[in-house]
Amino acid sequence: MGEGERSPAQLCRILGVKFADQSLLIRALTHASVENTPDTKTYERLEFLGDRVLGLVVCDFLMRTYQSEDEGALSRRLSGLVDRATLASVASSIELDDYIIHGGGTSLNDSIQADVMESLFGAIYRDGGLEKVRPVIEKLICALADEVTSPPTDSKTALQEWAQGRKLGLPQYREVGREGPDHQPVFSVEVSVDGGETCIAQGSSKRAAEQAAAAMMLEAVEAESDG
Numbered sequence: 001m002g003e004g005e006r007s008p009a010q011l012c013r014i015l016g017v018k019f020a021d022q023s024l025l026i027r028a029l030t031h032a033s034v035e036n037t038p039d040t041k042t043y044e045r046l047e048f049l050g051d052r053v054l055g056l057v058v059c060d061f062l063m064r065t066y067q068s069e070d071e072g073a074l075s076r077r078l079s080g081l082v083d084r085a086t087l088a089s090v091a092s093s094i095e096l097d098d099y100i101i102h103g104g105g106t107s108l109n110d111s112i113q114a115d116v117m118e119s120l121f122g123a124i125y126r127d128g129g130l131e132k133v134r135p136v137i138e139k140l141i142c143a144l145a146d147e148v149t150s151p152p153t154d155s156k157t158a159l160q161e162w163a164q165g166r167k168l169g170l171p172q173y174r175e176v177g178r179e180g181p182d183h184q185p186v187f188s189v190e191v192s193v194d195g196g197e198t199c200i201a202q203g204s205s206k207r208a209a210e211q212a213a214a215a216m217m218l219e220a221v222e223a224e225s226d227g
């Protein structure tokens with residue numbers, strides 16, 4: 001097993017938090033590749049929670065900070081701040097991969113590091129509530145808000161806007177396959193728009209596969225328009 005190269009206590013100092021329940025911190029750092037570790041003792045459930053906590057804290061921050069922006073601009077700015085690439089970049093800046101507990105041979109790619117970043121937010125929330133996790137998220141994530149000068153539109157948002165602009169309803173996403181070991185799965189997701197053409201793409205998470213499928217669909221409709 002690959003115990004993190006550094007002590008979790010060092011990570012706590014970087015984050016500026018102290019855990020009342022140390023088991024939450026260990027769980028937040030434990031990857032599913034660790035042998036004989038039940039799913040409930042890995043980071044995945046805390047990641048699920050952390051994703052929602054992150055969105056809430058960032059939304060509240062944006063509402064307070066960018067009071068003149070409309071809902072569309074705020075949504076795009078939110079997308080830029082909670083994007084997997086942003087989370088992975090923050091994880092890299094604090095060298096999070098040195099703290100992740102994992103099985104031998106596991107590649108701690110950007111997707112995994114982004115997931116663990118979210119799981120840490122979930123763990124801090126469980127340990128001390130919203131007011132304990134808020135300063136951590138604002139320090140690591142919200143501090144980047146001014147750098148998002150042109151809020152990006154991700155592929156899923158762009159496809160949704162394209163479909164709604166043509167009164168086609170919301171794009172529908174469906175998982176159609178999953179391959180590989182539990183600790184490094186590859187998901188296949190199909191996207192369709194109002195009974196029209198479908199596209200299938202793969203990703204290391206459902207969200208990544210959905211983004212890839214949306215990007216593929218956008219390329220297809222743009223090619224049809226050009227034609």
